[in-house]
Amino acid sequence: TIAGSALPSVPGGKFVWYWTAGFNYTVYGELWEGFLSQYKAKINKIGVVYTDDTSGRDAYKKIVPRVEAAGFKIFFPGFIPPGTTDLTAIIKKFMEEGVDVVLVNTTPVEWISFRRQCAAMGYQPKMFGVGRCMKIPEAEALGRDLAEGVVAETHWWYTLPFKGNEWYRTEWKKYLGDMSMTHMEGIAYMNFFVALEAVKIAGTLDRNAINNAFAKIDMETPVGRVKFREDHLCETSNTLAQFELAPEGWTMRIVYVRPQLGVKPETPLRTQNFQLG
Incomplete structure (x- = not known):
């Protein structure tokens, strides 16, 4: 829900950057x-x-x-x-x-x-x-x-009852010891899960096929259900804790x-x- 993006390059070879907090x-x-x-x-x-x-x-x-x-x-x-x-x-x-x-x-x-x-x-x-x-x-x-x-x-937090969060409950300390979570880990790794799902649906590494595959995704992730709307957005697990x-x-x-x-x-x-x- 927070994103930084780059517009196409402008004369001089520079990028125009902007920062938005979106919705x-x-x-x-x-x-x-x-x-x-x-x-x-x-x-x-x-x-x-x-x-x-x-x-x-x-x-x-x-x-x-x-x-x-x-x-x-x-x-x-x-x-x-x-x-x-x-x-x-x-x-x-x-x-x-x-x-x-x-x-x-x-x-x-x-x-x-x-x-x-x-x-x-x-x-x-x-x-x-x-x-x-x-x-x-x-x-x-x-x-x-x-x-x-x-x-x-x-x-996000790992106590949410969604698929994938059991790993954080049982394995985090095993691999990372006393390193604290930040409440962003579930979102960060969810991106990889979703990208892999798009590749699986596409059945190829062709970028256009993968891009089109995102519209077909309907899966449960650590932050909840991921199913993109027609405007290409999917809101997930913003909460108060x-x-x-x-x-x-x-x-x-x-x-x-x-x-x-x-x-x-x-x-x-x-x-x-x-x-x-």
């Missing part, structure tokens, strides 16, 4: 609206921490209006410059405004600084909801007190999904970082 944040706007609406009576005001970059601006454009239209009060202090590590002024404003839920879309640099400064200032909202800035390594860096229960935009420190290490608990995924979400874990349940 990614449209989907997450739907997810945040649905998830937060379950706890509407418990939420006073939602604060937004977004960086002034492509992802932050697109998230603001597509997530905030949807959440606001659902009846939530929003406090937006303005975009923060990338690389900002002193967010104490924003935290003070959140405390003054009665913000009790915070949505974050930054890089890990800003997010980790923000979360640690919240703790240092005694600011504890009922929920942190984050996008793109927190995976298992960031949870490890923050530690249990600051990370467990944080809800994150998540593309909580970070949880289990006996075997950090994991993610899928707490909200789109109905079309056909998966029952888990009950959110109640911690100091999630007090809405």
Whole structure:
């Protein structure tokens, strides 16, 4: 759902590059609206921490209006410059405004600084909801007190009941030891599964035949069913998940999904970082 592409070469032999977040944040706007609406009576005001970059601006454009239209009060202090590590002024404003839920879309640099400064200032909202800035390594860096229960935009996790995920459950540590997953592995390897399926359907290495074969694919992968629409897109497993420190290490608990995924979400874990349940 996030792609970088190159247009045909232009005079001078150079490429014109562009970066687009596509419909990614449209989907997450739907997810945040649905998830937060379950706890509407418990939420006073939602604060937004977004960086002034492509992802932050697109998230603001597509997530905030949807959440606001659902009846939530929003406090937006303005975009923060990338690389900002002193967010104490924003935290003070959140405390003054009665913000009790915070949505974050930054890089890990800003997010980790923000979360640690919240703790240092005694600011504890009922929920942190984050996008793109927190995976298992960031949870490890923050530690249990600051990370467990944080809800994150998540593309995939190996607990999803789809074909191929059993490998991650049984073999990951065998081959990669203590290396953390990032919640992107299922998507990355799914691309190979789908490409191989197209070659099998085509029955040849002719590129046109393989290209046409993609339209015939209908298979289950680690991220769910892959069947391309007429517009050549196939949406898969964008979800919301909580970070949880289990006996075997950090994991993610899928707490909200789109109905079309056909998966029952888990009950959110109640911690100091999630007090809405």
